[in-house]
Amino acid sequence: MRILLVEDDPEQLEPLQIALSRSGHIVDGVADGATARWLMGEKNYDLLILDWMLPEESGIDLCQSFRATGVATPTLLLTAKDTIDDKVTGLDAGADDYLVKPVDLTELLARVRALRRRSPLWTGDQLKLADLCLHLDTMRVEWKEISFKLSSRDFQLLEYMMRHPGKILTHDQIEQALWSWGSEPESNAVATRVRRLRQGLREIGVEDWIKSIYGVGYCFEPPKSP
Template identity: 65%
Template sequence: GKTSPVLMLTAKDTTLDKVTGLDAGADDYLVKPIDIIELLARVRALGRRSPLWKGDILSLGDLHLHLTNLTIERNQITSQLSGREFQLMEYLMRHPRQVLSHEQIEQALWGWGSQPESNAVTTLVRRLRQRLQTVGAKDWLETVYGVGYRLLDLRDAG
């Protein structure tokens, strides 16, 4: 899994090049020549967006995913996740604030060759929201209608 933000700096400037780079895993894409001030600002922004990884814990704000025991925790309240719920939560936390389509989630969790049920992602998101609700973070998982889902940092939300 990805643990560090990736910024592509390249001379390739077509829309297809940019889409290909971002779909390949880049978090940001800059075309040369670049302004060093803009580059530094984008690096700082990527640092703010990326979840903090400390050993076996991924964190976004005060929401923590424990990688070794498949639990989420917030404000000393813990909830156990199933294997698939954990996979989805880890994928979302490694892509914070990014809108992830049903297709992206299916590919990340089930792989290219498999055909999960048509409502598998929707069902899994519903179950994960129930787990998030137990730790007071249900609204952190936002539906972007017609597109997919994104994990937000809503420290003051319920």
């Protein structure tokens, strides 16, 4: 899931971004509303996490603006404001949920999972292709009787490939999908990540499902049945 996180305090932005990333999400973390607005026009997000108090324009302003233009992306509002009136203001502005600071990371991740299920794009907590099953909440991959947990990076790549079975995915498409905004992947970063995923899938004998398309990228598909 790709998340836009808007938080102007770096001491809060960094740990939130790390926690979400370790749970398998692609997180674009920014500190102001102007950058958030620009990114909303450039990328498609599955979830927005907005701090209420931001420089120049608040998370409330962003939420109201997005809703007014028809953006239906699930939105979680973060704030130190904790009165009932404050919560009503946030929800009336279009937020789907409200979390009071200081944020408990376990609760945050639980609310993120709950909001994902409200997304119109949600199709379930599992991805299945042939006998291969990927559990989105636990980052576990299952093949017949074998099950093991993937690292967050391997999980992100496998999820992306399983959502596009049989399609040729270019190096640029993979970079755009899996790297956070502002990060600069090295020239061989995609190949390195693919190699690591293949090594993990070798444990269940499906590493050859990732096919290299010379000079272009990769294609993920199971072997055709005889």
